[in-house]
Amino acid sequence: MKHGFFGGIHPDDGKRYSAASPITPLPPPAQVVIPVSMHIGAPCKPVVQKGDKVKLGQLIAETTGFVAAPIHSSVSGTVAAVEPRLHPNGQKVMSIVIDNDGLDTPDESIRSHKEELEADPHALLELVKAGGIVGMGGATFPTHVKISSGLGKVDTMIVNAAECEPYITADQRILMEQPDQVLGGIRYLMRMLDLPEAVLAVEGNKPDAIAGLKKRLTPGCGIRLHVLRTRYPQGAEKQLIQSVTGRQVPPGGLPADVACIVFNAFTCWSVNCLVEEGMPSIQRVVTVSGPGVAAPSNFLCRVGTPVSALVEAAGGLKDDVDKVLLGGPMMGNAIFDLSVPVIKGTNAVLGLMPEQNRAAEDPVCIRCGRCVAACPMHLQPLYLYAAERKGEIPELERLHITDCIECGCCAYVCPGRLQLVQAFKDGKVQVKNKK
Amino acid sequence: MDQEKEKQKLLSISVSPHIRSDEGTRSIMLDVLIALVPALGVSAYMFGFRAILVTLVSCAACVFFEWAYRKLLKKPQSIGNLSAMVTGTLLAYCLPVIIPLWILIIGDFFAIVVVKELFGGLGKNFMNPALAGRAFLFSWPVAMNTWMVPLSYTGFFHLSTADAVTHATPLAEMSSGKLPEGVTLLQSFLGQVGGSLGEVSTFALLLGAIYLLIRRVITLHIPLSFLLTAAVLSFLFPQGNDHFLWTAWQLCSGGVILGALFMANDYATSPVNPRAQIVYGVGCGLLTVFIRRFGAYAEGVSYAILIMNATVWLLDKAFPPKRFGAVREKKGKEAAK
């Protein structure tokens, strides 16, 4: 059965820049900066002090609440400082700075958990919790919380390899180069959730990855390949569930409300890595790409690596580059300082050129209705915008501003160049403050 | 290192999304102008160079009024978005070719200054400027009802209107309850028929509309619901015996096509929600047929659209998109309890 979602857009996917570049391991930097907040939820509390010796994979910050994920050292060496440092979100956040001794001496806790899981597949939950695994697609929601909320409620597990944001090829490359690791992670998660089947959803613009997966995924193997139409935001959780199952997550609800659970493909890879090698979440694949980058590439790098090191490894920025983004061009953040570190959710570093920024000095809504036609959440962006400008909070609520997923489709299509997403972010804050 | 620092300082910061479609207001308006060119070509062939002159004068006047108004009020200039040219062209298209130029310019003034700019400019006006301008010009009923016979010009560049051959349009004949005589339906379809400057050639207008559909400047919601409603009603309640001929004539004359494809779906003055657009289109079609049959005017399209313009905010409110996940809202809440 074919399903789809309403709206969406077809931007130039820009995958050509980096799709052919194999994942290159980036040498760990001389110093890593690891913020204690790399997930949605309560920040962690550091458990090491300046001067402490730490090993690769050692716990360095523990959780303070349920919705949180612990943090591990991504190198071995000495703690140089525990102090606020610039975070990719633009603010100073408590961070653990570690001088790398270059030895990568693993922590004693690092060992394979395969046998344990064979005896009891449900031990995975505790393992994932201790391993600090979060949604690696960028949302960074702690994976163990997701599993707990879905336990016993879900009938469909979807693995999100849509990678619908332009330019990013991290998931695409991992599916091409290490499909067995991804599929392995999927199987561990399926057993954890007692599900006989999982759906691996890939956008149609990754033919190489799809061809490789088709060979591996024979009918009856428990993992079904679902090729999605190439359309942004196909990989947004609610839209993905709708595309695969036809179900709509209720307003304010969770995927579990419609018996679904979604994991990002790289999260599955990380789960596999955790089970088979015992390595917690300390590394990830990052795409460094875009027209503003000299030699677009994909790297496997340690969490805490400065963005500048990645950019340098990709040949540096072009002289007239306009913006550097962490994440995709539709939902990513622009950064002004390249010293910020790669964190668990950083899937891309992009350099964009000035001509891609089509801002207008005097944005005017011409009521063309394109934003309505593009909004995958069935909202009316032009009216939301007008209400936000007038500060009409009840009107914002009547128009369901909290349903907005900030996907940016409306602003992308808007010929009047209105800063719609900015207005909705502000509007949500207003609505929240009022309550 | 210093150089590196320099570079970092220059990085721009803004909220997502960081890429945008290359279609802006200006490119959309340009597409509309392009789509209107075939109709002008046919009109020039039928009525001579005066058709082009009237259109150009109308555009120039609209651009001038918009520029002058914004200059006087010290508002940011907006003529660069080409919407004034679209208004100028559309207003010219729904007037007789031999309209005196001074009347035309009054219409342009009314359309741009009173209907569009006084309400805040593009996107904020609630009435279609071209149609409102045209309605205003009925203060000069004789000039507005003098139609030139196609191909009756003495020389292509002969601009004087004194010796133009005038006659009744098919629409006027139909309003007295009978099918037009002396012209064939095919002639009317191609444009060899009396009527307003840009509305005579159904064929040329369809060509332009197809271009706009391909360029995704317009959608079918409003035009199709408008035309289908008008067609069904004309077919069910024809005057004369031939259902098909009557319907075809109704659709091919009196600006139904121009109205449905280029005026009713004017962005600023039509609903943005798809379901509201369909209701609005149906309303336009209903009113058109109703006014033609029972109204004092032979022509119903422009008044039908102007009346529906007034309902736009209501329709948008009454027919919002269905909330995502709302069908299951209750179930979800119960499950959560």
Ligand code: SF4
């Ligand atoms: S897309 Fe932009 S110009 Fe068009 S209706 Fe929406 S906000 Fe207005």
Ligand code: SF4
């Ligand atoms: S950013 Fe919000 S309003 Fe705009 S298209 Fe996405 S969900 Fe709709």
